[in-house]
Amino acid sequence: MDCVQDPTALPYLLLLRVAPEQSLAFHPNKTEYRIDVPYEQTTVEVRAKALYCNAEARLDDRLGPARPVNYTLGLGFNRISVVVVDIRHAEARVANAYVLSVFRRERASRHGTRYSAVCGLKQSCGQVIYPKEACGLQAEDTEKTWSSVVLRMESLDACRSGYEDGRWLLPCADCANPDSCVWSMARWAPFRCRYPAVSNASLQSCLDGKKLLFLGDSTNRGVMYYVLMRLNGTLGEWHRSHGIALHAQRLNGGRTAAGFAYYPHFWLPPNRRPTLARTLARLADSMPPLDNSASTVLVVGGVQWLNVKQLSSLTTALKSLGLDKAKIIIKTFGSGFHLKAEGGQPMNLRSQEKLGRTNRELVRRAVELGMEVVDTFNMTSARFMDFTQGSCACHFHKVVSDSLTTYRVEGPVNQAYGDILLSRLCQQGKAGPT
Template structure:
């Protein structure tokens, strides 16, 4: 039976490889979950590994330095029946997996504290003919770092037979690592709380010469803060300087804080979420074009759900995607992914080409504010991209459209395979780069949605993704219910229950805040006019 399974695996692997060599790289592209990670196409050539045996493995282990031994296999088996199994799963820092490791069990769970942002994980195959690799059959066979977003993170370890021209997957192990949140217990508004502010975390100071960590405010209670916010005028731009405010037991390190109540608060105005009726009215006849990376796509998915009242369709497109059935077919949104880091340099579409293709996909376009273009990314965006857009809208006769830029964001602060990791000094340089970029964009007519200070201040609250730059995730709804909050249409509760396709929900409270700021910017005319 084992030889039969290996034969089938070899057959499908061979045909899959032929498809790839014929130019069908869709399967390889889709296997990478984080769109900010360069695809390891160079690993395709690393398809064979010299076959070893127990004596060679043991000799290499004995000759290794003591510090290296924990990362090396101490022995292996020449018994072919041991081929599909791991002999162990190891991590740094060491964590206890559930259930206790058993080579015949392929699924594990583990929970780690909020403070653990990064974990190193590795494993060894039992068989001398096999290797344990990370993610897929072309992954690394050495210890690898993984960022741990808040919530559940999935790590895949595959056992591959390396005796074939192309490695064959013979078993797959999954480890689900749940990183706990700092949401605190249920909030009781009648209990006394300190009202604290946060501009930057002391472990990643990106603004020189200002305080870090939780700071006291002038408010005696959370109710006092909310009363003050209620009388502030609405913010009509989305780039007002602000800070996080949150109720805590006290404003000191390791205090109990209720981050589920946290508010991004400018000094002289406040952001108010507009009602669903106003939202659908604002977005009627509009075409919203998004150009950028997965952080921009996260905003688009949030807007899709809010405008439609539900999210019935989504994907992690790395190309161009058009959604035209929104708001009773009154609204359309589209997304073009840029930059495609995983492609060879000479195969990557230019920013100008991505813009050109996005425009062509959405024709006809009105040359007024019914058309909005949103550009944004984590760290790659600079003045050159603003110049390209200005030339592009001039060429396409679209100088009257609304231009919006989502500025930079937190990310790339953990050492991960295949990604650059910025030092604290480099993170501080981003602040000045972002100031120069947004100032230049405003001079050219762009409206700015501020995400840099907001995400940097809470950089530890990223969700799953190796870049540590995602503050959103799309999840499948287990029950068919809406997550549009006060925007849900009331008539839906009286409709008869019928079978419906699966729906999705965009999670992430930080993404929700700046996505609502995006809505504020798109619908600013309604705020100005008091509609």
């Protein structure tokens, strides 16, 4: 199919296609499209071509690539933009924009049947990080019914750390058939203890007078917004901040303050990226006055950037700020970067296995340094296909509008490790091995 020389064709596309192939019922005058894909489809390739010969179809924005692009598909809606630009000028000018909404369905759940099995999931067979351990759904031999497993979990002692070995538990008709399970009822369950639920009233009380500092990438930002939503009952504001964002007003009646600093600044050249210590100092300077006590809480972590050496640099940086008695909580690695997407190569299985070993070393060293740990790696890698929108395939939360002025944070995996963080924030006593 060839382009045309007629300038009136400038705003239009000649073609818009996706792979795996689906019928879009494409027409140049139609600028919005929607397709639905199954849970199992985690990527889509989009290609487009401009109708006018002196125009280009670019993906994402006017500076985006003018070639086929592979996108990861998070659960729910994924918005993909195709921009038609006029290339007759030194700087490309936008002539039109098309929007493709791709809705990826949730994992199939079977409701209304008799659940004859309780199944556990420690790692997915689609991403075997621990070769010596079983993958996929495994029958919980000691449990007869879902109600009995819930009662047993509630009878366990409270966990003394946030890095307990565990698995996802859920009711199924047959552990050999994942589609026979009710995935909406899945619960993260440590083997030997439980994380007590923290009521909103208890949370407001235990965070009274606290200053919460979150340092990390968008996954840590998602944890922060879950904490703020739980603290206030709803989320009054949110930002996809890649700098510093403060939340001091109207938080817990003004009795709690929270701040977030994005790290690392991966979009900058390496020699221009602020150090971890510098980013922490900027965040601390932006907050209301901080006490050198456990009332100042620093939550650090992200997808896969944190390393063992940085743990020691954190303690040094806090000491230089006069905050050596602050409480430090390390959020460990998360699943991500396992799919082919624009701007990078996916991690192979060997790299994922190495990541698992590094994560264990990170936990060990953090505990040695007296830090709290919330281990999110196994929780996310076991459900690595349950990510939400984002090219990294590493987000397990999304912020949705409740009304014109309020929002809520959704995502069962993010909620599960967010609740562990709340449990550690509000649990008395030192962390320690169980």
